[in-house]
Amino acid sequence: MxxxxxxxxxxxxxxxxxxxxxxxxxxxxxxxxxxxxxxxxxxxxxxxxxxxxxxxxxxxxxxxxxxxxxxxxxxxxxxxxxxxxxxxxxxxxxxxxxxxxxxxxxxxxxxxxxxxxxxxxxxxxxxxxxxxxxxxxxxxxxxxxxxxxxxxxxxxxxxxxxxxxxxxxxxxxxxxxxxxxxxxxxxxxxxxxxKEPVNRYVPIISDVKTFIGLHPADEVSKRITAFLDRNGLQSSHIDCFVTGKNGCAPQDAIYATLEEQLFPQAAHATFKESCGEYPTASAYALFRVAQDCIDGTHSGRIVLIYNHYQSVNHSLILIRKP
Structure with a gap:
């Protein structure tokens, strides 16, 4: 696309x-x-x-x-x-x-x-x-x-x-x-x-992917790697990794593993401490990333949002800063 x-x-x-x-x-x-x-x-x-x-x-x-x-x-x-x-x-x-x-x-x-x-x-x-x-x-x-x-x-x-x-x-x-x-x-x-930007500062959505099921961290890591590969990227290219940590230790464990093993060099950010947990909370994550890009406060050029809801509904959103 x-x-x-x-x-x-x-x-x-x-x-x-x-x-x-x-x-x-x-x-x-x-x-x-x-x-x-x-x-x-x-x-x-x-x-x-x-x-x-x-x-x-x-x-x-x-x-x-x-x-x-x-x-x-x-x-x-x-x-x-x-x-x-x-x-x-x-x-x-x-x-x-x-x-x-x-x-x-x-x-x-x-x-x-x-x-x-x-x-x-x-x-x-x-x-x-x-x-x-x-x-x-x-x-x-x-x-x-x-x-x-x-x-x-x-x-x-x-x-x-x-x-x-x-x-x-x-x-x-x-x-x-x-x-x-x-x-x-x-x-x-x-x-x-x-389809066209209103100015040269607006962020770009490059790709989105979803998958379901109770998956261990290594399986999620493989799916993220495949997602990045189809966009011509490696994990080292991600400047900021945004996760949906919500305060529940079992649910947050997968985020911590990915931060340490797949994206150790990226900046790590969360969002649910500001909006809370609900089914469409990932929209707030996209809003925050887009706002930072538009305001010029986001340092990285490539941002990956990974969120799971109740450890079953998983999603990846890839955003690029112009």
Missing amino acids: QPVYINHIASIHPDGKRIESESGRYYLAACEPDYKAVIANPTLRRRMSRIVKMGVACGLQCLGDIRTEQIGAVITATGWGCLADTEKFLSSLIDNDERMINPTPFIQSTFNTIGAQIALIRQIHAYNMTYAHRGLSFESALTDALMRIDEGDEQVLLGSVDEITPASHAVQQRLGLLKGNITAGEGAHFFLLG
């Missing part, structure tokens, strides 16, 4: 904001903007749930003043979907004995709501797709976006969004998904990808 440029970025993410749960543990909550400044229609804004407002506002901020006819696709990703609306619908189902249920929360809980709302507000009559592939949701959407541009689209709006609620946080704890020191989180992140 041809290089794809990250021309604009936007993010709504935690900035040190913590919410303490009933169990005494805390999770990271997104610092939301003044939605009135982004979503002008008060009636529309009032009908939106929190996650929809968060995703739509982030997407509109990323689009800026760009002409809608230039957008070839709107592609979004979510691992959990609209949790608050789902909870509201299920609670209504129980409270009303499964009779005379208000369908609005169910309709608004569908995963494609955010991408559809962005398209309706900006009148983008183009390809619109949402991916809900657990820990590979964002990478699946990114792969689709790269293919769309490779097939002729000039620009694609790509985004991800996931929310956390007190109830979902409690459920994750009961299921053992927050073992060790894992801190749950949430966020919305959007990228305007283009």
Whole structure:
């Protein structure tokens, strides 16, 4: 595939904001903007749930003043979907004995709501797709976006969004998904990808790869080496290795092994201490790398992001600085 440029970025993410749960543990909550400044229609804004407002506002901020006819696709990703609306619908189902249920929360809980709302507000009559592939949701959407541009689209709006609620946080704890020191989180992140750069400072996405399964470190190392080889690179060429360490020692062990054995010469960075753990957290990693490149604060030219979700969903994203 041809290089794809990250021309604009936007993010709504935690900035040190913590919410303490009933169990005494805390999770990271997104610092939301003044939605009135982004979503002008008060009636529309009032009908939106929190996650929809968060995703739509982030997407509109990323689009800026760009002409809608230039957008070839709107592609979004979510691992959990609209949790608050789902909870509201299920609670209504129980409270009303499964009779005379208000369908609005169910309709608004569908995963494609955010991408559809962005398209309706900006009148983008183009390809619109949402991916809900657990820990590979964002990478699946990114792969689709790269293919769309490779097939002729000039620009694609790509985004991800996931929310956390007190109830979902409690459920994750009961299921053992927050073992060790894992801190749950949430966020919305959007990228305007283009076939051509808007300036010479924007970062380039060279490749993305996903794989699934419980793999030992040596198997993951082989897959990373093969991924680099198909891009004409060796491990020594990676200037910065970004990993999804989340505080759980068993899950972090594979990252530590790769840092020591495969990328000992590279700078090592993490991101989940800022955004928390959730299915599409890798989108925040891409946002951070892109922001550093655009701001000129990133020293390395070639960056590799490796993340796994629950040790099962693995992804690799290769970024180059111009």
